[in-house]
Amino acid sequence: MWAELVQTPLFGIGLTLVVYLLAQTLYRRVNSVWANPVLVAIFAIILVLKGTGVEYRDYARGGDMILFLLGPSVVALALPLYQRREEIWKRKRLILIGIFAGSLASIISACGLAWILGGSREVILSLAPKSVTTPIAISIVDKIGGIAPLTAALVVLTGCLGAVCGPEFCRRIGVTSPVSMGLAIGTSAHGIGTARMLEVNRLAGAAAGLAIGLNGLMTTFLLPILMALFGF
Amino acid sequence: MVRGLTYLLLFQLCGEIISRSLDLPIPGNVMGMGLLLFGLIVGLVDVKWIEEAAELLLSNMTLFFVPAGVGVMVYSDLIVAEWLSITVATVVSTFVVMAVTGVLAQKLETNRDDDVG
Known part of the structure; x- marks a missing residue:
């Protein structure tokens, strides 16, 4: 009976929802950024799957249905952008400059560090779009010759890190305005960072949502130019 | 709805x-x-x-990322093999991007407010 049930979407959806709700309760209790519900839920589900020997593809039958909702959620980011359009439009210059600089810094710092530390060519290329939202990052990596699944993993890790440490880090370096913090975390930690920003402040969330799209676009165009420039 | x-x-x-x-x-x-x-x-x-x-x-957007993150388990071998360069590059670069974009935007924003008076 269990073997059959595990193969229905009910298993993946049920496990994800129950673990996520527990992770949220834990987050409220311990009040520490490291208890970030996404991070805790991901680790807990991996442990459950490894512990019970359930295959990832069985989990994914239900998991993919939850993941599907990410698509319309990205479309829904138009709402905070629309509601805050005047504040955003007034700051269009600094938004474009900030995201462009971040996009450039992301590629150079990630690839440069991996190169210095002796990373293989595939790993270096897979790291290049790590701050870009998953669907764009995958299409970029397919074009430049990295490992798409590794990039997907790195994108999620980057997002969790930015969502967990981002707000506190920004405050410490004096980045306190909602737009600047939203841009910083959206450019660095894409959708996961944006989801976190929406919890903190609406305008910050709108700026972060804008950064997802613009950073993805800029990285798409910058990466081939930089690769040619460095003869990579 | x-x-x-x-x-x-x-x-x-x-x-x-x-x-x-x-x-x-x-x-x-x-x-x-x-x-x-x-x-x-x-x-x-x-x-x-x-x-x-x-x-x-x-x-509820954060919930939708959970299954994407669980997908990481399939590639754990690859991550273990090159863990040092992957970890350092990912972690440091995440903070570098936040600092570059955040500080630059905050500076430009403050100047703009000054201009407006």
Whole structure:
């Protein structure tokens, strides 16, 4: 009976929802950024799957249905952008400059560090779009010759890190305005960072949502130019 | 609610169609976000139609990333093999980007406010 049930979407959806709700309760209790519900839920589900020997593809039958909702959620980011359009439009210059600089810094710092530390060519290329939202990052990596699944993993890790440490880090370096913090975390930690920003402040969330799209676009165009420039 | 979800999915579909038929590097959902924003601004879409559904999705957005993260387990061998360069590059670069974008934007924003007086 269990073997059959595990193969229905009910298993993946049920496990994800129950673990996520527990992770949220834990987050409220311990009040520490490291208890970030996404991070805790991901680790807990991996442990459950490894512990019970359930295959990832069985989990994914239900998991993919939850993941599907990410698509319309990205479309829904138009709402905070629309509601805050005047504040955003007034700051269009600094938004474009900030995201462009971040996009450039992301590629150079990630690839440069991996190169210095002796990373293989595939790993270096897979790291290049790590701050870009998953669907764009995958299409970029397919074009430049990295490992798409590794990039997907790195994108999620980057997002969790930015969502967990981002707000506190920004405050410490004096980045306190909602737009600047939203841009910083959206450019660095894409959708996961944006989801976190929406919890903190609406305008910050709108700026972060804008950064997802613009950073993805800029990285798409910058990466081939930089690769040619460095003869990579 | 159903109407709102239908609109969001239709905009995503339009985004997918444009992105695929023109072979653009932008994925359909990001394109859909742009199209919906345009629709709202020119008055083609009333914000009331999508508000409820959009709020529901946005307030639960972090949940939708969980299955994507669980996918990491499939590639754990690869990550273990080159863990040092991967970890250092990912962690340091995440903070570098936040610092560069954040500090630059904050500086420009402060100057702008000064200009306005």
